[in-house]
Amino acid sequence: MNIHNIISEVEKVDPEIYDRLSPRRKVIQQFAKLSGKLALSAVPLALGSLFSKAYGRGTTGTILEVLQYALTLEYLEAEFYTKAVQSGIVPAGAPTGAFTTIRDHENAHVAFLKTAITASGGTPIAKPTFDFSAGNGSNNGPFKDVFTNYTLLLAVAQTFEDTGVRAYKGRAVELMANNDVLTAALQIHSVEARHAAHIRYMRRNLLSNTTIKPWITGKDTGGIGAAVQASYNGEDLTTQATINIVNINGKSISADAASEAFDEPLTDTAVLAIVDPFIV
Amino acid sequence: MKQKLLNVFEDQHAISAKGLARRKFLTQAGGLASVAVLANACKKDKDNNNDGIDLGSGDIGILNYAYALEQLEAAFYTQVVMSQFSGITATETALLTDIRDHEIAHREFFKNALGDKAIPGLEVNFAAINFNSRDSVLGTAKAFEDLGVSAYNGAGKLITDPNYLVLAGKIVSVEARHAALIRDLISNGTFADNTVVDAMGLDLAKAPKDVLTTASSFLKSKINANNLPTS
Numbered sequence: 001m002n003i004h005n006i007i008s009e010v011e012k013v014d015p016e017i018y019d020r021l022s023p024r025r026k027v028i029q030q031f032a033k034l035s036g037k038l039a040l041s042a043v044p045l046a047l048g049s050l051f052s053k054a055y056g057r058g059t060t061g062t063i064l065e066v067l068q069y070a071l072t073l074e075y076l077e078a079e080f081y082t083k084a085v086q087s088g089i090v091p092a093g094a095p096t097g098a099f100t101t102i103r104d105h106e107n108a109h110v111a112f113l114k115t116a117i118t119a120s121g122g123t124p125i126a127k128p129t130f131d132f133s134a135g136n137g138s139n140n141g142p143f144k145d146v147f148t149n150y151t152l153l154l155a156v157a158q159t160f161e162d163t164g165v166r167a168y169k170g171r172a173v174e175l176m177a178n179n180d181v182l183t184a185a186l187q188i189h190s191v192e193a194r195h196a197a198h199i200r201y202m203r204r205n206l207l208s209n210t211t212i213k214p215w216i217t218g219k220d221t222g223g224i225g226a227a228v229q230a231s232y233n234g235e236d237l238t239t240q241a242t243i244n245i246v247n248i249n250g251k252s253i254s255a256d257a258a259s260e261a262f263d264e265p266l267t268d269t270a271v272l273a274i275v276d277p278f279i280v
Numbered sequence: 281m282k283q284k285l286l287n288v289f290e291d292q293h294a295i296s297a298k299g300l301a302r303r304k305f306l307t308q309a310g311g312l313a314s315v316a317v318l319a320n321a322c323k324k325d326k327d328n329n330n331d332g333i334d335l336g337s338g339d340i341g342i343l344n345y346a347y348a349l350e351q352l353e354a355a356f357y358t359q360v361v362m363s364q365f366s367g368i369t370a371t372e373t374a375l376l377t378d379i380r381d382h383e384i385a386h387r388e389f390f391k392n393a394l395g396d397k398a399i400p401g402l403e404v405n406f407a408a409i410n411f412n413s414r415d416s417v418l419g420t421a422k423a424f425e426d427l428g429v430s431a432y433n434g435a436g437k438l439i440t441d442p443n444y445l446v447l448a449g450k451i452v453s454v455e456a457r458h459a460a461l462i463r464d465l466i467s468n469g470t471f472a473d474n475t476v477v478d479a480m481g482l483d484l485a486k487a488p489k490d491v492l493t494t495a496s497s498f499l500k501s502k503i504n505a506n507n508l509p510t511s
Contacts, residue, residue, distance in 0.1 A: 097469050105472065108481030169449040172436070176445065179437035179511070186433045186452065187482035193456035194472040194483070201464055201471075210371070213378065214461040215454060240389055241447060248388040257381035262450040263457075 063178050064122045066171045069268060070185065071113040073167055075127045076275060077160050078106035083132065084157070087147040095202065102157075102195050109188055116181065132156065134227075134277035141277055142227050154203050159228045161196035162216060163266065163274055165189060166231070170265035193263070215260040230274050234264050332502030333399050339441050341508040344399045345488055346448065347390035349431055352498055353424050354383040355404045360421070365414045372465065379421075379458050386451055393447075403500035418466050423494075425459035426476055428452075430484035431491040438488075438509045456483070 081103035090096045114124040135141025146156050168189035175182040197214035203222060204212040212222040218236040221228050238246050238258040245258035253261075266274075335344040357380035364373065391398050410416040432452035439445045460471035476484055488508050496503060 094469050098471075101469070101472060105477060105481040108479065112480045112482070165453050169446070169453065172449050173442040173445055176442065182437050183433065183485050184482060186436045186449070187485055189449070190429050190433060190452055190456040190483040191472055191477055191481060193453035194460040194477075196453075197457035197460035198464060198471040201461060210374065213375065214457045215378070215382070240450070241393055241443065243389055243392050245385050245389060248385060248392065251384050251388055253381055253385050253388075257378065258385055260378065261382035261385040261454055263453040264450065265446060 063175055063181055064117065064120050066174050066185075067113055067117045067120065067181070068122070068125050069171065070168065070188070071110065071117065071124055072128065072279075073164055073271070073275065074106055074109040074113055076130060076278060077164060078103065078110050079127070079130055080132055080157070080160060081106055083147055084153055087153070089148060089150045089153060091150070098198055098202065099157075102198075105191055105195070109191075112184070112188075116184065120181075129280040130278055131280050132278060136277050137280035151206065154199060154206065155222075155224045155228070158196065158199045158203060158222060159224065159231050161192055161199055163231045163271060164192040165196055165263055166266035167268070167271040168192065169263065170267055170271065172265075213260070216263065217256050218259050230270065231266075234266070235259060237262065237264055330504060330506060332504035333402070334504045334506075335399060335508055336397065337507040338509060339439055339444050340394065340397045341505075342435050342438050342488075343390060343394055343444065344397070345435065345492075345505065345508060346432070346451070347387065347394060347398060348402060348499075348503060349428055349491070349495060350383060350387040350390055351402045352404060352495055353428060354380070354387040355402075356406065356409075356420065356424060356498075357383050359406060359411055360417055363411045365412055365417050367414060375461060375465075376421075379461075382454055382458070386454075402503075405498055405500045408497070418462055421462045422459065422466060425455055425462055426484065427486075427491060427494055428455040429459055429476075430486040431488070433483060433485035434487050434491070438511070 081099055084090060085096065085099050085103055090099050117124045129137075131137050131139050131141065132146050133139050133141035133144035135144065143152060143156055146152050168185055172182065172185060172189070175185055200212055200214050200222065204210065204214075207223070209223060211217070211220070216232065216235045219229070219232040219234065221232050236255075236259050238244065238255050240262055245253060245261065246255050247253055248258075335341045335348065357376060361373075361377050361380050368376075409420050429452060432448050432455065436445060436448060436452075439448060459476070463470040463473070472483075487510070488505050492503055492505050
């Protein structure tokens with residue numbers, strides 16, 4: 001097979017392929033140069049991975065791209081909860097019940113998005129390989145104990161859920177052309193928020209820490225720390241549409257409450273930077 | 281428990297739009313309108329079911345719809361925190377107070393965002409709620425929060441201005457967080473059970489008319505949603 005031909009074939013169908021691949025454009029150029037030197041058998045796999053990342057990281061905002069982006073995040077969550085339930089470190093009873101419920105929802109989201117993508121004329125991206133240590137494939141990243149340390153497991157779960165909520169919120173506008181897809185995305189979005197609230201409540205009780213609430217206060221990570229700060233930056237907004245929420249209309253609304261009352265979106269660029277260490 | 285008369289919208293007197301319209305009509309007519317004309321006007325009102333507070337049309341209508349729901353929620357939690365149910369725990373007090381503040385923030389935000397397009401403050405009817413009973417309060421809270429989530433989810437597609445969609449998105453996930461917590465307080469682990477999340481992993485989404493049917497049983501004020509967009 002000839003990789004130059006493949007990309008040029010894709011270009012005929014998808015003229016924006018190079019823009020779509022733009023964060024990786026240099027890689028592609030290098031890839032194209034190197035491809036002649038690569039073992040032929042390695043090419044399909046590498047190409048698949050390249051395209052997966054590209055479509056999971058859309059920049060031009062078509063509905064299909066947003067769906068692929070969502071699918072990438074749902075793959076991440078689904079596999080995370082599957083491994084969490086299998087790990088044996090989640091206590092029996094309510095904790096395992098909650099993880100199982102969430103796992104099933106994430107799997108349902110994967111299935112739903114695949115169906116939606118196919119129905120929209122696309123091909124669902126393949127599931128990436130994940131490294132839940134956040135080690136970019138080394139399996140030796142900052143969360144390397146995630147499936148042996150229950151406290152850490154909950155911390156990563158919280159981060160995934162809160163990030164997921166922000167991710168859907170950040171791209172809803174791009175779905176406005178299709179009411180059905182927009183509504184479905186909103187329906188997934190609020191389920192992720194329910195998950196986030198429950199995981200946060202689990203952490204509150206496990207750690208006996210009343211500063212951890214089902215909602216996000218300021219840009220507080222809930223004691224997780226700098227490793228996940230990017231998932232919370234910007235959540236401390238207390239002005240909405242130029243209206244200051246703190247003590248609005250003479251009501252006693254603290255800055256904490258004002259920030260908690262509104263969840264903030266994240267751009268795809270920010271989300272992809274956050275999940276990048278988890279994707280091999 | 282005797283239901284106190286709620287006056288939670290202390291900064292807004294609940295003014296009936298119908299009352300205002302009638303007053304204006306009578307003023308203009310100078311009291312000379314014939315009985316027949318007046319009777320016909322009233323009849324037309326009733327036949328078209330156009331009485332009640334008009335939420336308006338387009339995005340303004342949707343924002344007023346959200347404002348109405350936030351008024352209801354804020355009024356409820358204000359009363360919950362003011363007259364706490366027996367046996368309330370410190371955790372419950374703290375989290376319900378947080379929720380009250382969030383709902384007041386939402387209500388006041390919509391009020392200011394809508395400006396002179398805002399509907400008046402609504403009169404609530406909480407006669408069916410026993411604020412001294414944990415079951416009654418949390419059961420109502422669950423109903424309100426799940427309803428709120430389904431309302432925003434259903435209204436998203438009716439919004440035309442992307443900025444309003446983003447704002448609705450910022451609020452709905454907080455409502456979902458509330459819903460999850462309230463559900464967990466009632467029965468831990470029910471944060472997203474199959475009464476709200478279907479087999480495809482999707483939360484509820486409801487049309488305004490369905491939401492308002494439920495909400496209206498908690499409102500003395502009558503809402504007229506006839507001019508809201510439906511698609």
